[in-house]
Amino acid sequence: MEVHVSIGENHRFELREALLVYRDRQRSFVTRHQVTLHKDGPPTLAAAQPLTDGFVESLVRSLWGGSSAEILPGNVVAKGDRLIVWWTSACHRQMFYQDAEQKATKLNGWVFPQPPLVWRVDDGGLKIRALRENKRPDATTRLTVAPFWNLSDDGRVCTGTMRCPNTASVASIPEWERGFYESAFTHANVGRLTRHREGFEGLWSELRDRRKAFPIEALIQLPQTLAEFVHGDRR
Numbered sequence: 001m002e003v004h005v006s007i008g009e010n011h012r013f014e015l016r017e018a019l020l021v022y023r024d025r026q027r028s029f030v031t032r033h034q035v036t037l038h039k040d041g042p043p044t045l046a047a048a049q050p051l052t053d054g055f056v057e058s059l060v061r062s063l064w065g066g067s068s069a070e071i072l073p074g075n076v077v078a079k080g081d082r083l084i085v086w087w088t089s090a091c092h093r094q095m096f097y098q099d100a101e102q103k104a105t106k107l108n109g110w111v112f113p114q115p116p117l118v119w120r121v122d123d124g125g126l127k128i129r130a131l132r133e134n135k136r137p138d139a140t141t142r143l144t145v146a147p148f149w150n151l152s153d154d155g156r157v158c159t160g161t162m163r164c165p166n167t168a169s170v171a172s173i174p175e176w177e178r179g180f181y182e183s184a185f186t187h188a189n190v191g192r193l194t195r196h197r198e199g200f201e202g203l204w205s206e207l208r209d210r211r212k213a214f215p216i217e218a219l220i221q222l223p224q225t226l227a228e229f230v231h232g233d234r235r
Helices: 053-064 170-182 199-206 226-230
Strands: 004-007 011-014 017-023 028-038 041-045 076-079 083-088 091-094 111-114 117-122 125-130 142-144 221-225
Touching (some): 076 170, 076 226, 083 226, 125 142
Antiparallel strands (some): 004 011, 017 028, 028 041, 083 117, 117 125
């Protein structure tokens, strides 16, 4: 029985341990087993051992490689191996719209004021929330709904044809922002995105190419804090 794997000329991997996954309809757990190799028979598993944090961390490092240290700029509010959260101050950005009913044609390609935003990249996915104050948020800062199409109620971006970087590094931040704004906003995923009296289209029609600040009073307040957003808690 083959119990090793060769990759190229310099790497030869030998079977040493096995992880067994047990599941029912709602939960799962994993056991770790030492493997004993036999010359004339199949490998056998030793008694189950509990997984430890140290083993899981070492396994992740061996699979994905250690992350190199990065200098964190002031706009980054949280950083993990595969996660990065940052904020952007109020600014003006060009936006593109392309909906099937052509209702947003009048908005396509114009430059709009943007509220301050918080961006979260984790495992290749992007989430966005808005801020009521144009300053770096802290752990207790309460967030608001980002008033954009293509976002679900938890702030997750439906990337569609968006060009997404394959990393969550400091260097990838401009690419994530550029990919978001350069892709077309095509549909609304939630019912209410703004407190503006004329709704979403009324808000952005009013802001077309206007060189003034985004109206913070049009944002919908959430109970979710920045700490909850960073840790993936849905509120």
